[in-house]
Amino acid sequence: MTTHLLTLADLAKEDFEAFFKRAIKLKEKQQIGTAVTTQAGKSLGLLFDKPSTRTRVSFETAMVQLGGSPLFISSKDTQMSRAEPIKDTARVLSRYLDALAIRTFSQEAIEDFAQFSTIPVINALTDAYHPCQVLSDLLTVIEHKGPLKNLKIAWIGDGNNMAQSWINAAAVLGFELHLACPEDYLPDSKIVTEALKKKAARITLGHDPIAAVKDADVVNTDVWASMGQEAEQEARKKIFAPYQVNTALLKKAARDAIVLHCLPAHREEEITEAVLEGSQSVVWDQSENKLHMHKAILDILIGT
Numbered sequence: 001m002t003t004h005l006l007t008l009a010d011l012a013k014e015d016f017e018a019f020f021k022r023a024i025k026l027k028e029k030q031q032i033g034t035a036v037t038t039q040a041g042k043s044l045g046l047l048f049d050k051p052s053t054r055t056r057v058s059f060e061t062a063m064v065q066l067g068g069s070p071l072f073i074s075s076k077d078t079q080m081s082r083a084e085p086i087k088d089t090a091r092v093l094s095r096y097l098d099a100l101a102i103r104t105f106s107q108e109a110i111e112d113f114a115q116f117s118t119i120p121v122i123n124a125l126t127d128a129y130h131p132c133q134v135l136s137d138l139l140t141v142i143e144h145k146g147p148l149k150n151l152k153i154a155w156i157g158d159g160n161n162m163a164q165s166w167i168n169a170a171a172v173l174g175f176e177l178h179l180a181c182p183e184d185y186l187p188d189s190k191i192v193t194e195a196l197k198k199k200a201a202r203i204t205l206g207h208d209p210i211a212a213v214k215d216a217d218v219v220n221t222d223v224w225a226s227m228g229q230e231a232e233q234e235a236r237k238k239i240f241a242p243y244q245v246n247t248a249l250l251k252k253a254a255r256d257a258i259v260l261h262c263l264p265a266h267r268e269e270e271i272t273e274a275v276l277e278g279s280q281s282v283v284w285d286q287s288e289n290k291l292h293m294h295k296a297i298l299d300i301l302i303g304t
């Protein structure tokens with residue numbers, strides 16, 4: 001069976017651990033200047049429907065550094081934009097490529113793609129999830145704070161694709177996850193219910209950012225309007241104003257708390273310049289880790 005990475009809800013603890021272990025190993029190799037060319041002769045397609053800086057460049061660079069070839073495909077330039085069905089595109093691309101990273105709107109579309117694909121399909125962001133990002137973010141947390149299961153992690157802001165992937169991860173890895181979101185912007189209740197069925201889940205949902213960050217080891221936020229929600233941007237600014245990660249809020253977290261933001265950041269909206277550029281922010285390490293984690297994802301999914 002082809003192994004895909006569509007949502008972290010599909011992963012067991014051992015799967016997470018395998019991704020972390022491989023990413024740490026590949027990062028160490030890169031730091032000592034040892035080339036690892038496990039994907040020599042292989043091709044990774046990147047089929048994107050939405051903009052991207054980090055995910056695109058880190059996946060492309062990951063494939064190049066592993067000795068393989070990336071191929072960026074903007075969906076609007078394909079026959080998909082002229083209604084060629086997913087099931088046909090998936091079968092055709094499977095004949096050319098060794099793996100396909102997809103960034104699109106609906107999670108169903110990526111699941112349809114995977115159903116007809118005989119190569120691994122990797123979710124490079126949908127409206128529902130951003131699994132590769134959260135895997136890299138977890139690696140960043142491990143590097144800065146140690147074993148995940150002892151940690152309290154706060155999510156402040158929108159109950160969006162990032163929040164939902166954090167929920168998937170928390171349910172399996174057992175760290176405390178406290179989310180504070182405005183009333184009408186909570187994560188999908190079905191995703192939360194499924195997560196809470198897992199034995200390890202220690203997840204709380206509320207509307208109070210101060211309660212969520214209290215003594216937290218990690219304070220995490222993301223844009224208030226995700227890609228595709230541009231029309232709501234102004235309205236959201238007012239609703240989300242009490243959820244800004246600023247110096248006063250960060251003071252309520254543990255003294256040595258780290259701050260995560262998957263970027264791009266909107267300064268003075270969901271996060272202040274002082275916090276983003278402050279000593280507790282690890283956002284640049286977080287961005288770098290996308291490269292190492294994406295290599296691990298390629299090695300594990302395609303094989304070495």
Ligand code: CP
Pocket residue numbers: 051052053054055056125133262263264
């Ligand atoms: N964090 C992230 O996925 O960034 P891009 O949208 O630039 O890929």
Ligand code: NVA
Pocket residue numbers: 125130160161162222223225226227262263264
């Ligand atoms: N929630 C954001 C993440 C961007 C990387 C979005 O979907 O636009």
